[in-house]
Amino acid sequence: MSVLVWCVWATTLAVLLFLPVLSVVSNELCLWRQVQVAHTKVSSSRMFESDAAPPGSSEDLYCCNICTRLGWCNLWCPDPFTMICTFSNTIVMPTYVETNKTDAITCYTRRPKDYAATANITAGKQHIRAPSKVKESLVDGIYGFNSEEGFKTTTKDKDKWFVLDMGKEVTFTHVLLIAQRTSTANRTADIEVRVGTSAVMPPEGFTAYSLFGWFPGPAYPNQEIVLTSPQPVSARFISVQKMSGKSPLHLNHVEVY
Structure with missing residues (x-):
């Protein structure tokens, strides 16, 4: 406790x-x-x-x-x-x-109690030159602002996503994403976050989820991108997807609260 x-x-x-x-x-x-x-x-x-x-x-x-x-x-x-x-x-x-x-x-x-640190995560294929940037680091509950942390996908559209499974429906109002800490953080743009109550086939199935928020970008290094719902939202699954651009989806930390 x-x-x-x-x-x-x-x-x-x-x-x-x-x-x-x-x-x-x-x-x-x-x-x-x-x-x-x-x-x-x-x-x-x-x-x-x-x-x-x-x-x-x-x-x-x-x-x-x-x-x-x-x-x-x-x-x-x-x-x-x-x-x-x-x-x-x-x-x-x-x-x-x-x-x-x-x-x-x-x-x-001082961080709020969140659901992401206890969630299961699945994602598109990661960038082969970044073997240390595993998807689990997004939801391990700690971020030390190190360039080796975070998750980086390939540049293929079919891979630029990840989805959190909370295990059950939870209620929240905020989804926070932290951009990479390097100058290439400005490639973090057109990020769409959707929520749903049942599993779907990613990434095409994400369109069945409700739109929670959208970040047009570009981001600055280590930017805390906070998407907020005016009313509490209940969902089991949260999808995060880069919708356009030639660069990969590259984020360092996730919170849901």
């Missing part, structure tokens, strides 16, 4: 509330969820800082508010023995399961 942390920021005073803890910085309300992450993954983040909580202060309150104020911080990890907190831009979903248990440390993520 995950632990939630809320914290509250004031210019001169931080007040401990009930657990879970609340963070309000620049009128932003933040909810932090506990997750276990390997220390090596946190310390190898592309953006990484550490800071010590002032003597007599609450480390959790101090660290979650500093993470919020940094802007780029997605994860913070307190050390109760040294009172030093580390801050990372690595995205970790609350449903992420760390496999390296011996190196795991307790951290707190």
Whole structure:
């Protein structure tokens, strides 16, 4: 069972509330969820800082508010023995399961609880020159902004897609896609997201699904493409397809919440 942390920021005073803890910085309300992450993954983040909580202060309150104020911080990890907190831009979903248990440390993520990290994924044929860019990395629940992460299809129209199977109907309002982190992210365009309740033959069968959202593009490196429905949508399957262009479908991370 995950632990939630809320914290509250004031210019001169931080007040401990009930657990879970609340963070309000620049009128932003933040909810932090506990997750276990390997220390090596946190310390190898592309953006990484550490800071010590002032003597007599609450480390959790101090660290979650500093993470919020940094802007780029997605994860913070307190050390109760040294009172030093580390801050990372690595995205970790609350449903992420760390496999390296011996190196795991307790951290707190600001990402929402989502369905993608527990979904099954099928996809078109991947680019043969990118064997490390497997489709499972889209839904493994962690993204460290590394060029080796993500999934890249071939340039053939029949391959430029993937579909998530949640296992059952779930209700959500957001689908988030992160473009690749290189300059070729601008090739991410004309992306169509559809939803349905039953399996179809991809990619032709996706037309039977309801349109959830469309991203015209182009994207910029590491852009978080957020498609939103004004009303909650219930579906079991979510298809993502590049509809046109000569470039492949190339994305690094997916969230559904």
